[in-house]
Amino acid sequence: xxxxxxxxxxFSGDLDKAIAAFIIANGAAAYDHEVTIFFxxxxxxxxxxxxxxxxxxxxxxxxxxxxMPRGAKKLGLSKMNFGGLGPQMIKHVMKKHxxxxxxxxxxxxxxxxxxxxxxxxxMDLLGLKQEELIDGLEYAGVAAYLGDAAxxxxxxxx
Numbered sequence: 012x013x014x015x016x017x018x019x020x021x022f023s024g025d026l027d028k029a030i031a032a033f034i035i036a037n038g039a040a041a042y043d044h045e046v047t048i049f050f051x052x053x054x055x056x057x058x059x060x061x062x063x064x065x066x067x068x069x070x071x072x073x074x075x076x077x078x079m080p081r082g083a084k085k086l087g088l089s090k091m092n093f094g095g096l097g098p099q100m101i102k103h104v105m106k107k108h109x110x111x112x113x114x115x116x117x118x119x120x121x122x123x124x125x126x127x128x129x130x131x132x133x134m135d136l137l138g139l140k141q142e143e144l145i146d147g148l149e150y151a152g153v154a155a156y157l158g159d160a161a162x163x164x165x166x167x168x169x
Contacts, residue, residue, distance in 0.1 A: 016162050017039040019166075020048075021048055022052055026101065027101065028089055028169050030116065032054075033113065033119075036125050046124075047128060048125060051133045056080045056081075057086060058083075059143055060081070060143055063081070064140070066140045126159075128148070128155065131150050132153070134150070
C-alpha cells in the first residue's frame, strides 16, 4: 500500500510560519506520510547557513544576501517582531515549554526523511548559491513540486 503524501510550500520567511510548517511536516512524517517541503522566495532563508559563504556574485545578488536573514536562527516574527525582541521572546517561551527550536525541527525533519526542496528558480532570482544553503537539500523547480503535490493527500501553502 502506498504511503499518504503531504506537501508544503514554505513561501514565508517568518519564524512562526516556518516553525508551523516544520511541526506539521514532522507530525505527518511521524504518521508515516511521505513529506515534501518546497522552499521558495523568503522561505529559502530558513535554509541559509548562518555563516557567510564566499561566492562570486554581482552587486544586486550581494544586496539580496545582505538584506535577507541568514538562517533559521535569524528569522523574524510575522506579528509583534518588535525590532527583533519578539523572536527572542518566542524562543524563550518555546525553551521554557521544552518545544524544539526551528533548527532542531529542521534536523528532526531530515532525520525522518522529509524531503526539503529548494526552488532553483527563486535561488537564481535572489542570487542564492547551493553552497550558501544547509546540507541535505534537493534542488528543483515547480514541476518537481507539482509532481509530488499531484498525489498529495494534504497540500499546504505557508
